[in-house]
Amino acid sequence: MLRALASAVRDDVIVRRRGELDLRDAAAARDFFRRERPRDVIVAAARVGGIDANRQLPAEFIHTNLAIQTAVLAAAAEAGVRRLIFFGSACAYPRDAASPIREDALFTGPVEPTSEAYAVAKLAGIKMCESYNRERGTRFLSVCPPTLYGPGDHVDPERSHVVSALLARFGAAPADGEVAVWGTGRQRRELMFVDDLAEFCLMLLRLDDSRFDALVAAPYSLLNAGTGEDVSIAELAERIAAAVGFRGRIAFDPSKPEGAPQKLLDSSRARALGWQPAVSLDEGLRRTWAAMSVAPMSMKV
Numbered sequence: 001m002l003r004a005l006a007s008a009v010r011d012d013v014i015v016r017r018r019g020e021l022d023l024r025d026a027a028a029a030r031d032f033f034r035r036e037r038p039r040d041v042i043v044a045a046a047r048v049g050g051i052d053a054n055r056q057l058p059a060e061f062i063h064t065n066l067a068i069q070t071a072v073l074a075a076a077a078e079a080g081v082r083r084l085i086f087f088g089s090a091c092a093y094p095r096d097a098a099s100p101i102r103e104d105a106l107f108t109g110p111v112e113p114t115s116e117a118y119a120v121a122k123l124a125g126i127k128m129c130e131s132y133n134r135e136r137g138t139r140f141l142s143v144c145p146p147t148l149y150g151p152g153d154h155v156d157p158e159r160s161h162v163v164s165a166l167l168a169r170f171g172a173a174p175a176d177g178e179v180a181v182w183g184t185g186r187q188r189r190e191l192m193f194v195d196d197l198a199e200f201c202l203m204l205l206r207l208d209d210s211r212f213d214a215l216v217a218a219p220y221s222l223l224n225a226g227t228g229e230d231v232s233i234a235e236l237a238e239r240i241a242a243a244v245g246f247r248g249r250i251a252f253d254p255s256k257p258e259g260a261p262q263k264l265l266d267s268s269r270a271r272a273l274g275w276q277p278a279v280s281l282d283e284g285l286r287r288t289w290a291a292m293s294v295a296p297m298s299m300k301v
Contacts, residue, residue, distance in 0.1 A: 014038055018045070024067040026074065033079040040205050041076050041084040043069075048154075050161050051114050051182070051257050058117035065121035073128050077136050083212060085201050086129050088144035088222060090190070090263045091115040092122040099230075100266035103144070103222045112260040130221045139216050143201065146226040146265055150194035150284065151291030163191060166237060167289055170246045178249040179241075183258025185234030190226050190264045193284035196277040200225050203275055211273070218269075226265035227277045233258070243285040 014036050023029050023045050047064035054061060069086070076084050093101045094109030106126070111119040129140035149163035166181065173179045204212065215223055231239075237250050279287070 023072055024064060026067075026071040029071040029075040030078065033075040033081075037079060038076075039082045041072075041081050042201055042205075043072055043084065043086045045072070046087065048118070048161075050165060051259055054115045054118055055257070062117040062121045065118065066124060069121070069125040069128055073125075073132060073140065076140070077132050077138050082139065083205055084129070084138070084140040085204060086125055086140060086142045088126050088142045089119065089122045090144060090146050090226075090265060091119045091260070092126065092144070093263075095260045099262050099264040100228070101224070101264065102266045103224055103269070104219055106220055106222065114257050114259050126220055126222055133216055133221055139212065140221060141204065141212070141216050142220065142222045143197075143204070144222060144224045144265065145197050146190035146192050146230075146263060148192055148194045148197060150288050153194070153288065162189060162233070162236070163240070163285070163288065164292075166240045167244065167285070167292055170237075170240050171244045171289065171292065173246060173248065175246055176248045177246075178251055179237075179246065180251050180253055181233065181237050182253055182256035183233060184254045185237065185252045186232055187258045187260070188230045188232050188262040188264065189236070190228075190230040191236070191281055191284075192225075192227050192277060193279035193287070196227075196279055197225060199278070200270065200275050203273070207273070215269075223269055224265040224267045225270045225275070226267045227281075228265075228267055228271075229281075230262065230264045231281065239282060239285060243282070243289050 016032065021028060021032055045068050047061055047068075049057070049061070073084070073086070090101070091112055093105050093111070095112040096109060097105040107123070111123075126142045129138075129142050132138045132140055147161055147163070149161065153161070153164040166179075170179050204215075207215075215221070234250075234252070241247070241250065
């Protein structure tokens, strides 16, 4: 997001790192919003992680995310923020929702068990935005991206998602060695370069009032924003191997959890606004690996 803002030549951006402002603290969040009075807000703060972290730390995932959402949305409403964008997640949709998944599939079935705590927190955040809009007249919009990746992503075992985890694992392995990949490789994921999501958010903030308000008034005040394409984990592993120069054996482990069978979003409403992701998967993998290659990798393989 900061890369997109920098390229937009914005000099009025207010940023606070986690060490500077604990958004779980409602009083601290309220004081920050009262003091800074931001016009527009993008809520990027969250506790995130891969399948293993979600399975081992469900209480932390649901508590931390609910605390952040509750504090930030309340403070933004009180401060009279003009527009707010809250990030939902594809895992908030039912596990067995028909693909491509439309926004009206929300709450129509149970979510994927391996990410249930995080998904429930995101569902609550989406409902919080809708509720503030109805009761307070705010203009809070939830944007649901697919699995994101890109420079700056986490590569440690606890927090990494599939792309960064596999890039780190393949990159650290001997070129002719063996790399283990969780699951059968048949599950499919929609993947989007994070800069494309950032550009979409900036476009939303530039929309005229009538178009933005129409999005806010839609069911759940929710908008999907994805690439419209997905790949199997097996194909992703092969592409990542090619990106890092790995020529060895890829070993799939069906005893490990692999999550929902497919997560592909219907992003036709976002396309109707004139937005289209710009970075292909292969290009995004090359750019992400290039950024990881010049920074120390902390992931254990």
